[in-house]
Amino acid sequence: MGQTPSHEAAHASKAELTAHLADKFARRCYEPLELYSFKDNFRSLADHEGDVRYLKEDTVARFLEVPDILGVSPVIFQMVSFIGAFPFLQDAPVILSFEQMIMVVAIMTERYTKVLAKSATNRRKLLFKSMAVYDRKLSEIKSQVPASDVDSSQRDPRSHALGFAVDQAGDDDDAAEDDDELVLAALDALDINDAFKTGDSHAATTHGAMIPADNFRRLIMLLLLVSPLNPQESLSAYADRVTGSALNSLRATAENVLSAFIDVERSPGITFAQFIEVLPTNFPYLFDGFNPLFEHFLFSKNLDFSKHKSSIVTPASTTLALPPLLQEKGQILNLDILSQLSFFINGNDLFRRLRLLYSGADAGYSMGSFESKVFNWRAPTILLVSGTRLEDAESRRGSEGVFYDSLPPQRFPNGSGPDRDRLVFGVLIRQPWRVTNRECFGTDDTLLFQLSPTHDVFPASTMNKNYAAFTKPPATHPGISFGSPPPPTTSSSRHAPLRNLGPVSLTLDSSFEFGVFNHDNTSRGGAFSTSVSRKYDFQERFSIDDIEVWGCGGDEEAKIQRERWEWEAREAEARRRVNLGTGDIAADRALLEMAGLIGSNRSGGSMG
Structure with missing residues (x-):
């Protein structure tokens, strides 16, 4: 040419x-x-x-x-x-x-x-x-x-x-x-x-x-x-x-x-x-x-590379079988949701690299089991929570009433039509999880998102750093939150203060029964940006159906987590043997003396 x-x-x-x-x-x-x-x-x-x-x-x-x-x-x-x-x-x-x-x-x-x-x-x-x-x-x-x-x-x-x-x-x-x-x-x-x-x-x-x-x-x-x-x-x-x-x-x-x-x-x-x-x-x-x-x-099936032994190109028919896109099955995450995530999270971090760390359906819906399964992962994680929208009612009883009473009285309308009441939210966190005291954790590359019934992504802003919080008692409202400041410790007054919901935030209560997503479009200064497509105020209150946490990483991250789990298991067994006895009184007494728990001027109590 x-x-x-x-x-x-x-x-x-x-x-x-x-x-x-x-x-x-x-x-x-x-x-x-x-x-x-x-x-x-x-x-x-x-x-x-x-x-x-x-x-x-x-x-x-x-x-x-x-x-x-x-x-x-x-x-x-x-x-x-x-x-x-x-x-x-x-x-x-x-x-x-x-x-x-x-x-x-x-x-x-x-x-x-x-x-x-x-x-x-x-x-x-x-x-x-x-x-x-x-x-x-x-x-x-x-x-x-x-x-x-x-x-x-x-x-x-x-x-x-x-x-x-x-x-x-x-x-x-x-x-x-x-x-x-x-x-x-x-x-x-x-x-x-x-x-x-x-x-x-x-x-x-x-x-x-x-x-x-x-x-x-x-x-x-x-x-x-x-x-x-x-x-x-x-x-x-x-x-x-x-x-x-x-x-x-x-x-x-x-x-x-x-x-x-x-x-x-x-x-x-x-x-x-x-x-x-x-x-x-x-x-x-x-x-x-x-x-x-x-x-x-750009690849022809008519080319026979077997005739060129020195060629570094491998024909598709002889390539090694790839591992499955999703190695474990979840209650929320399936192949379609995985593909949807790849529209805003790089697919190299997702396909064939996710590991199910925590599933409420398997491990139990409690913060204790969540902590034991997730906190040892030293790479990014994706939390997914699915739920069913709560219908408005004049009076509520039991745990649902307690949850509603903890929320601010201001109530925004729902974010989608009444015919689509199954909700799925999620968060990508690139830092390891930890218990929150006074300050939240997470970085400015944290992502808060909604997958259903409307896809929406809320990137982290730099207004404040209230990205993620894992709060345990004696906080007034223990649980997991994203985009909200950590709750204060228990108040001495008879009535605990209401939850402080961030302008764009997701909050899960400590029993993993209920959650609320808040989108205050008119406010400024939140940890996450408002929606680019839904430029109005809305709020979703829902009962939690499932919670999952998936670890992003390969074999090395999984090895570190496994070693940490094994170490904790050995430590727990050692504590159990010390507390309950091994059956060998002399050996137990020697171990306790070495630890300085008995002997000299101490008394270890009866071993019989």
Whole structure:
């Protein structure tokens, strides 16, 4: 393909410029063996019409092994047909020929950064455009009518036809702010003059565009499925996650994720403003699963590495079997929740690395058993708690009444509709647990989050350091809390003070029966930031169903914890033998004398 001199770039055709950019991507983004494999795959997959060789929708879906039952193949093909037009996005959709697929794979695997080093650090805007459609009528309704005034029965998220964000959108008031940095960086790499850029860079606008809710729901289900995927690992290995009850679980988890962007009962789709605001905090790793999925194009099954004994590359058929994604089964954590966690916690810390340290269902719902199981882990931990929302009632009795009486009288409304009353909250703590006296523990990388029925992440702020507290008696309200100051010691007055709930906080009582999540959006100064999507006050009071703590770490962390447990077991046995006797009175007396407990002027009591 060669180099295109700067003075010739302005006069080159789009086809020539596309070929030049594809050549740059091919040379700089791929290793020689990867490029050879890509060519072999394309040659074996492509259909042809005349001299044009191209990939069809079903070919792409079949090669990537996208499950038919998800119905996501049209969404994926829309995305790649749009991205294949890069950097001339106004020409989308395009035929997926060899040069277009070179750029698709480079962008979907984030290898483009080797060429466009000065571009934006992410591809979020381009991905939004590749999924979006433009519907003037729906856009005007959404911008003019408050969501609360719109009858959800009149909204059908599937009512608009499949299309692209590059459809004519009328006047774009945001054009000055709609420059796509990836596009501009690509044009800079091609030495295209400013006049050429002005004519093309604004064609694929985000103004008035939205991603249909149903399309995005299907894509989320695929992203949950591919999130743990390794390069060269077949997606068919996870076929059992899209059948029967597992498929229902996958769909329910996707619904929780989707609700972080919009209320599907009131909105037909996701605008760019919603997309770009929610993504960085709640889903920084949402699209990471595309990387290994599209890297399948860079490994050819037709290559026989057994003929090259000196090669360091191992074919997929001979790779060692990987350990399971989740080595132990929990009451709360399953593969779908694990994938959901990987959308905001790096998957390298999660998949095949979590160990169940504490389960209330197995070890008992008490702070004592919690402490004995969790406190020896010297690596990050993830606490998960599930519960059922408590219904409002005029009077309450027993332990529920005691819990309610300890809460401040101010009561915010629930955070979600009454038809979704199963709640799941969690916390990522990177410091070892300890008993709290006057100061909380945790660091500014602690994460408080909600997984169900709405996905939400509340990063630690720097306003104060009340990140985590494990409080035992004589505190007025012992228990576990996140985002609230430690409770004071027992008051001398007859009435204990009310719980001091932080602006954004999660509190579990010491009996592990009840919990409360508080989100005071109007307050400032909390240990955790408020929600980026739910900008209002809400509070969830719930009865606890299950509590789990999972340790993040490998064999070394597990070994340290096991040795600590064994040491404590030996110490406990030694104390028991001293207290109860071994049956050998002389030996026990000698041991106690050595410890200075009896003999001389001391009396050890009767040993008989």
